[in-house]
Amino acid sequence: MxxxxxxxxxxxxxxxxxxxxxxxxxxxxxxxxxxxxxxxxxxxxxxxxxxxxxxxxxxxxxxxxxxxxxxxxxxxxxxxxxxxxxxxxxxxxxxxxxxxxxxDPVIRARAHEKVAWAISSPKAKHQMTEEERKRRNADKAQKKRDRDVEDRVRLNNVLPEDRQAVLDRPGPVEVMRNAIEYIIELRSECVDLRAELHREQETNRVIRILIGAQETEVNSRASDCILEMQEEIRSLRARLSGQST
Known part of the structure; x- marks a missing residue:
């Protein structure tokens, strides 16, 4: 033992x-x-x-x-x-x-569980196949082209009638060329208008100066007339008082 x-x-x-x-x-x-x-x-x-x-x-x-x-x-x-x-x-x-x-069955069961979890996970839901990605990219590109066409149509409608494109879906080159030419013309017109406005402002300033000078002269003449009238009134009163005595 x-x-x-x-x-x-x-x-x-x-x-x-x-x-x-x-x-x-x-x-x-x-x-x-x-x-x-x-x-x-x-x-x-x-x-x-x-x-x-x-x-x-x-x-x-x-x-x-x-x-x-x-x-x-x-x-x-x-x-x-x-x-x-x-x-x-x-x-x-x-x-x-x-x-x-x-x-082996345990390993296979775990592998199936991992695959099922990966499929049901939110990250896997966001993953897309190559065909879905291509289709989504094509949809985005088509929407962008549609927005570009709408922008060109709005820009074409803003232009004057003599500058607008004739087509219902105008091309980008034609619309941009017309818009650029119209913008250049507007800029030159604005420059001319600003110069004319400046000239008008100078003219108004000179006129105000002349009016001010004339008003000064008129005022001085009016004051002289008032003084003369006061002298005449005093002399007339003196005469009247002498005659009464």
Whole structure:
């Protein structure tokens, strides 16, 4: 019993130090179980060599196994060990194939879930195919051409009748040429009108000066007449007062 407890401690210690791979761990544990099942008489203390009991711990720890009982011990216990090892290896291979077969549906299911999520996501809804993109670009270009035609029609209607294009859908070159010529004429007319306005303003200024001078002269004459009339009134009053006395 103490020997079995010591062996179990060694097994647990070796299992903690091995690589954390579920397939390798399972294969090694199955190898240990198969080895223990192959020779139950020696494990129960029946008098045989205890080399085979240490095989599980040595194989688990990764150390080479050297039988202590010599050639007879190998002949006595070698065949069960080889049989157990071959059975464990075949069982590991079958379990690996089963793991792959069971993992393939899971992987496919996850892939389908990712595809479904990508399709239902808002980002995927905004993505367009090449044909939809071309059709949308063509619609935008057509709308832009229609707006350009409407702008040309409005510009053509603003121009004078002698400058308007004859067609219902005038071309951009004709409309722009007529508009440019009309704008140049308007600019020259504006320049002439501004010059004439300036001349009129100068004329009005001179007239105001002349009127002001005439008003000054008239005012001075009026004041002189008033003074003369006042003198005449005083002299007449003096005469009247002298005659009365």
């Amino acid at each position: 103490p020997r079995q407890q010591q062996q179990q401690k060694q097994l647990r210690k070796g299992n903690r130090s091995i690589i954390r791979d579920p397939i390798v761990t399972r294969s090694r544990s199955q190898l240990n179980v198969a080895s223990c099942d192959a020779v139950p008489s020696h494990a129960s203390g029946s008098g045989g060599p205890h080399d085979y009991l240490e095989l599980g711990s040595q194989a688990t720890l990764g150390a080479p196994y050297f039988p202590m009982g010599g050639l007879s011990s190998f002949r006595q216990h070698g065949q069960p060990v080889l049989a157990a090892a071959s059975w464990a290896i075949s069982h590991v291979k079958s379990s690996e194939s089963e793991t792959r077969e069971s993992a």
